[in-house]
Amino acid sequence: MELKNPMELEGIYHTLGVSSPVYAYGEAVLESLRPRFGAMDRVAEYNQGKVLAAMQKNRVNAAHFAATTGYGYDDEGRDNLERVYADVFHTQAALVRPQITCGTHALAVALSANLLPGDELLSPVGAPYDTLEEVIGIRESRCSLKEYGVTYAQADLTPDGSFDYAAIQSAINSRTKLITIQRSKGYATRPTFSVAQIGELIDFCKGVKPDVKVMVDNCYGEFVETLEPSDVGADLVVGSLIKNPGGGLAPIGGYICGTRACVERCAYRLSAPGLGQEVGANLGLMPAFYQGLFLAPTVVAGALKGAVFAANVYEKLGFPCVPGAAEDRHDIIQAVTLGSREAMVAFCKGIQAAAPVDSYVTPEPWAMPGYDSEVIMAAGAFVQGSSIELSADGPIRPPYAVYFQGGLTWYHAKLGILMSLQKLVDAGLAKLPA
Numbered sequence: 001m002e003l004k005n006p007m008e009l010e011g012i013y014h015t016l017g018v019s020s021p022v023y024a025y026g027e028a029v030l031e032s033l034r035p036r037f038g039a040m041d042r043v044a045e046y047n048q049g050k051v052l053a054a055m056q057k058n059r060v061n062a063a064h065f066a067a068t069t070g071y072g073y074d075d076e077g078r079d080n081l082e083r084v085y086a087d088v089f090h091t092q093a094a095l096v097r098p099q100i101t102c103g104t105h106a107l108a109v110a111l112s113a114n115l116l117p118g119d120e121l122l123s124p125v126g127a128p129y130d131t132l133e134e135v136i137g138i139r140e141s142r143c144s145l146k147e148y149g150v151t152y153a154q155a156d157l158t159p160d161g162s163f164d165y166a167a168i169q170s171a172i173n174s175r176t177k178l179i180t181i182q183r184s185k186g187y188a189t190r191p192t193f194s195v196a197q198i199g200e201l202i203d204f205c206k207g208v209k210p211d212v213k214v215m216v217d218n219c220y221g222e223f224v225e226t227l228e229p230s231d232v233g234a235d236l237v238v239g240s241l242i243k244n245p246g247g248g249l250a251p252i253g254g255y256i257c258g259t260r261a262c263v264e265r266c267a268y269r270l271s272a273p274g275l276g277q278e279v280g281a282n283l284g285l286m287p288a289f290y291q292g293l294f295l296a297p298t299v300v301a302g303a304l305k306g307a308v309f310a311a312n313v314y315e316k317l318g319f320p321c322v323p324g325a326a327e328d329r330h331d332i333i334q335a336v337t338l339g340s341r342e343a344m345v346a347f348c349k350g351i352q353a354a355a356p357v358d359s360y361v362t363p364e365p366w367a368m369p370g371y372d373s374e375v376i377m378a379a380g381a382f383v384q385g386s387s388i389e390l391s392a393d394g395p396i397r398p399p400y401a402v403y404f405q406g407g408l409t410w411y412h413a414k415l416g417i418l419m420s421l422q423k424l425v426d427a428g429l430a431k432l433p434a
């Protein structure tokens with residue numbers, strides 16, 4: 001059914017706080033994006049089929065949604081979910097648990113399970129995500145890998161953001177046991193890697209040292225493409241369930257998919273040697289984990305559309321965006337350089353005002369522990385800290401960039417971006433084209 005008149009749709013945006021000029025500008029930007037959105041829908045459609053096929057093959061049924069407590073022995077729902085994940089990621093095994101508290105925890109488990117004293121870890125893609133610095137011991141930290149006698153080597157990217165194969169080759173040595181590749185740029189300025197690029201890098205590393213293991217930090221990358229790093233040779237892929245694969249429904253958790261040998265070690269590290277995957281009650285979270293995975297392909301497509309829309313809305317107004325408005329996407333993060341503290345605050349106020357939860361609160365910069373400058377964050381999420389839900393944050397320092405991600409639906413992401421622009425326009429910090 002058609003809306004009775006186009007004003008009906010604009011009318012609901014007015015109710016939500018978006019003015020006619022901002023709405024009209026957004027619609028004009030959107031018009032040019034239809035073909036790209038079509039391509040994203042086709043990736044989501046493929047990935048929906050991939051998830052469905054895995055669920056059908058493993059005969060998911062109501063018994064798998066039952067809660068278990070205590071030790072969680074013979075937890076068929078949990079064990080079957082791990083088979084489903086293994087089939088989605090085309091791996092031999094998977095560990096998918098609420099006992100994995102976050103992405104950093106999943107990565108720490110995977111690293112410490114597969115590196116022993118005397119081994120070396122190599123990052124061939126420059127510095128890893130902030131929180132991993134303490135896991136590895138790049139920043140001095142208790143219980144780091146470094147404290148346990150695991151050394152760390154790093155090959156930086158070339159200035160144009162590509163792999164420095166010569167440096168990587170010379171960094172690989174007899175002690176190099178595990179190679180860690182971060183797919184998403186996170187808060188760095190380098191580009192995010194495509195799965196094809198990751199595949200080339202894995203081929204190269206295994207060409208230099210055939211028995212080396214490769215782990216990919218897959219955070220924010222799941223379901224953005226039809227392939228995952230495990231399809232191109234990664235021994236382990238690791239991520240958080242309050243990002244892409246939880247589909248917004250998982251309230252906690254992490255996953256590790258990979259070869260049976262590597263994943264089993266992770267299970268022994270997560271619980272205890274000898275216990276491994278046999279223990280770990282699901283605490284009633286199976287419906288959210290299964291249904292979240294089922295929804296994840298479309299949720300990720302919505303978040304991707306939001307990222308592309310944001311880049312196109314802001315780049316045309318003169319704000320530099322990474323990735324650029326026309327660039328292909330390999331994760332759901334969008335950086336927008338706003339150029340001033342005031343503009344960052346206005347942007348975040350708009351994202352907050354568009355939220356389903358806590359829409360009435362006003363985000364303010366604050367001195368967050370562990371950061372050397374003030375940080376501003378906007379999030380009105382059903383799950384605390386969930387960044388598959390619409391959220392924005394950034395350190396208040398030059399170049400005054402906000403990192404924007406998520407949106408459980410494309411329509412919510414769209415509203416968030418229009419509201420951010422509305423706040424900038426209202427404050428005189430952005431000017432719509434005449």
Ligand SMILES: *Cc1c(COP(=O)(O)O)cnc(C)c1O
Nearest residue numbers: 102103104129184186217219240
């Ligand atoms: C989010 C993220 C992590 C850490 O995940 P947390 O759940 O925040 O601990 C690690 N690596 C990358 C690339 C991320 O985006």
